[in-house]
Amino acid sequence: MEKREFKKLVKQAQTKKxxxxxxxxxxxxxxxxxxxxxxxQKVEGTDPKKLPVVLVxxxxxxxxxxxxxxxxxxxxxYTVIRYDLLGRxxxxxxxxxxxxxxxADQLKQxxxxxxxxKKFIAIGCSMGGTVLACFAxxxxxxxxxxxxxxxxxxxxxxxxFYMKLAMLPVLGKRxxxxxxxxxxxxxxxxxxxxxxxxxKDDYVRKMAYTMQYKGYINGTYQSLKNVILATKQDTKYxxxxxxxxxxxxVIWGTEDRTMPIYQLDRMVKVxxxxxxxIFEGASHIFLYDEGERTVAHTLPFLxxx
Numbered sequence: 001m002e003k004r005e006f007k008k009l010v011k012q013a014q015t016k017k018x019x020x021x022x023x024x025x026x027x028x029x030x031x032x033x034x035x036x037x038x039x040x041q042k043v044e045g046t047d048p049k050k051l052p053v054v055l056v057x058x059x060x061x062x063x064x065x066x067x068x069x070x071x072x073x074x075x076x077x078y079t080v081i082r083y084d085l086l087g088r089x090x091x092x093x094x095x096x097x098x099x100x101x102x103x104a105d106q107l108k109q110x111x112x113x114x115x116x117x118k119k120f121i122a123i124g125c126s127m128g129g130t131v132l133a134c135f136a137x138x139x140x141x142x143x144x145x146x147x148x149x150x151x152x153x154x155x156x157x158x159x160x161f162y163m164k165l166a167m168l169p170v171l172g173k174r175x176x177x178x179x180x181x182x183x184x185x186x187x188x189x190x191x192x193x194x195x196x197x198x199x200k201d202d203y204v205r206k207m208a209y210t211m212q213y214k215g216y217i218n219g220t221y222q223s224l225k226n227v228i229l230a231t232k233q234d235t236k237y238x239x240x241x242x243x244x245x246x247x248x249x250v251i252w253g254t255e256d257r258t259m260p261i262y263q264l265d266r267m268v269k270v271x272x273x274x275x276x277x278i279f280e281g282a283s284h285i286f287l288y289d290e291g292e293r294t295v296a297h298t299l300p301f302l303x304x305x
Contacts, residue, residue: 001189001197001200001201001204006185009185009204009208010181010185010208011206011213012208012212013181013208013212013216013217014181014211014212014213014214014215014216014217015212016212016213016214017213017214018090018092018093018213018214018215022090022213023037023039023090026039026090027041028040028041028063028090029041029042029115030090031053031110031113033106033109033110033113034109035094035096035102035105035106035109036086036091036092036094036106036108037084037091037092038083038084038086038091038092038106038110039062039063039083039084039089039090039091040063040081040082040083040110040114041063041070041081041082041083042079042080042081042114043070043074043079043080043088044079044080044222045074045077045078045080046077047076047077047078050077050078051078051079051118051119051120051121051145052079052080052081052114052115052118052120052121053078053080053081053120053121053122053123053302054080054081054082054083054107054110054115054120054121054122054123054272055070055075055080055081055082055083055112055123055124055128056083056085056103056107056122056123056124056125056127056128056131056132057082057084057085057088057089057125057128058124058125058126058127058128058152059126059127059152059220059223059224059227059228060088060184060207060220061088061188061207061278061285062080062084062085062088062089062091062207062210063083063084063089063238064089064206065125065285065287065288066082066123066125066287066288066292067291068287068288068292068294068295069123069287069291069294069295069298070082071291072294072295072298072299073112073295073298073299073302074290075086076299076303078121078302079115081111081114081115082109083110083192084210085103085106085128085131086098086102086103086106086219087215087216087218087219087220087222087223088210088220089220090210090213090215093213093214093215093216093218093219096219097222097226098219098222098223098226098227099223099226099227099230100130100131100133100220100226100227100233100234100237101134101138103131103134103135103227104134104138105138106136107131107132107135108135108138108139110148110292111142116165117261118174119141119142119143119144120142120143120144120263121143121144121146121147121302122143122145122146122149123137123146123147123149123284123298124145124146124147124148124149124151125148125149125150125151125286125287126149126151126152126242126258127152127153127223127227128149128151129148129149129150129151129152129153129164130151130152130153130227130234130237130238131227132146132148132241133151133153133234133237133238133240134234134237134242136240136241136244136246137236137237137239137240137241140244141244143181143246144246144247145246145247145248145249145301145302146246146247146248146249147248147249147250147251147298147301147302148248148250148251149251149252149286149287149294150251150252150253150256150258150259150284150286151250151259151267152227152228152236152259152271153227153231153235153237153238154229154231154234154235154238154263154266154268155232155234155235155266155268156231156262156263156265157231157259157263159228159229162179162183163224163228163229166221166224166230167224167225171218172304173221173297176217176221176224177217177221180220180221181211182215183212184207184220185204185207185208186213187257188203188204188285189201189203189257189258190208191257191258191283191284191285191289192285192288192289193255193281193282193283193289194281194283194289194290195288195289200285201216203288210298212235215226215282222304232258235266235270237272238267238270238271241271242270242271242272242273243272248271248273248274248275248303249274249275249276249277249297249301250264250267250271250274250275250276250277251276251277251278251279251286251294251298252264252276252278252279252298253265253278253279253281253282253284253286254278254279254280254281254282254284255281255282255283256282256283256284257283257284258284259284261278264276264278275301277297286293286294
């Protein structure tokens, strides 16, 4: 991507309000939930014997992160639901702490509407793993199977300097606000290790499109403080979830720069019953970067009786 276009994308961030008119322009559907308007997509599967699958994205990238996994699951006959977390994508920017409890409640309200009374399979990437751990702890018995892609939330996580800097009193949020858009877009392209330049550019444009709506910075800042860096509380959710012994598959990439794989050692101890798969040479967002590989390892686990 040319520097001129990249700068333009950064400059347009937080310049618009996410109004009903703006939402109408976008693909997907909306539900007015008690927690706020939620942007989602649901495709009915061709195999009624298979449980629905709900996809939960992570800290920054909205539901398009699951483009390739979504297609693979639908092709295999699953009913699949993906949605944007509050404050991300095209879901409402609300007054919230944007913590695991708030996101777990959003997921509860969404599934109560779209798959009422049903158990479902859940897949979470990065911060989405913490959201699902909290959901399982608060609402036991709903998740039948669980897949985690490079999950966040282990108390062994060592925050990089820029995260610590963002938590400084007063100045921290100002620094965060000044750099988060540019750094998020830049890091997204860097994490696509196996994609063409065309795919990288498209990914950055999609991210920038949703970042143009006011409230994105506050949402990500609050989640940095209340989810990503709240690892002691996050790990407690995982421990509570582990007691339910939900069949779980964890996949992690060796070249993950966002949620480094050293945390796997801690997760093995917390989720003792889980299966673990290592993707050599894979980045944090391997599910987008290497969609076929991800689906090829996910489907056998889901289809296993």
